[in-house]
Amino acid sequence: MANVPSLIFVTGGVRSGKSSFAERKALELAAETGGNLIYFATGVPSDVEMEERISKHQQDRAAGKYQWKTVEQSSDIGLRAVEFTKRDTILLDCVTTLLNNELFATETSWDNSFLESVKERIFNGITKIKEQSKTIIVVSNEVVYEPIHEKELVFTYGRLLGHIHRQLVKDADEAYLVEAGIPIMMKGMKA
Template structure:
């Protein structure tokens, strides 16, 4: 089976990266008559997270095409059989996925976490017409000296590099402005 198109979108907190990814998916969906799917990894653990999830759901409900939302905190490969080459997927977000493997699944081996996340992402890419992967950019800062934070940054950096190496396009969103870092312009 031919792999679907893969796009990576990163940026800081509240940079506009999720909105950019959703707009890209809608445009793609309209151009190619694809069904929109949103894979949400966030687990509402507090009021702020619940409000953020609700806001994202509201934004998608007013889109020109309908979205189907899949709420999965980890093991995304398990739902890949639900998609076809008629689907465009937005995965939001890799940083939450790392958190979920580390803290919900209690995984301690960084290499195992990386392996699981890449299996999730590449199985989704294989199944769908396209996958837009969203992640927070936390590796532009000084590496942390604390064990847990340093481990997290290392995992995330490795995952990002693996995704981007396979992606046809990569964007960094700053202040709502997407900056193309990889892929043909136009």
């Protein structure tokens, strides 16, 4: 068995196929290592569209030949790390939703101290899960395709997400950008 990556980062635009690619990658790794498949969902069904997206993801996983275990945690994801073992392949979907949840969980002003604490909570959570599992695949969205300079709130969010993405790519064994359903390897070794 080849070296199994411990952190894989997958990003792309909205509806780019990144979650489907990440799920296929998780299935391949679990089949190779014989481990458990865990879908770590950060989404909160806040409106009809989100409810439909969550339901579709659940149906897609249920229809497959592999059994996924679903863990739901919308913020402070590190609290769930103790539930995982070194046999687990974990798909965390997604960082942008997690960031939203962390930022809007309280009425706190978005000063530098608060933003830094949010970033650290996300990194620490991913690191704790990575240390407890065989592999964690982290999915996120690219928002740099959208105009973010006009609104301070959106600019701050985009800048913070950019910092998170850079750190995740730095720490990742493999990193992919998915465009129109095609994964493009940004970092890692090709087989």
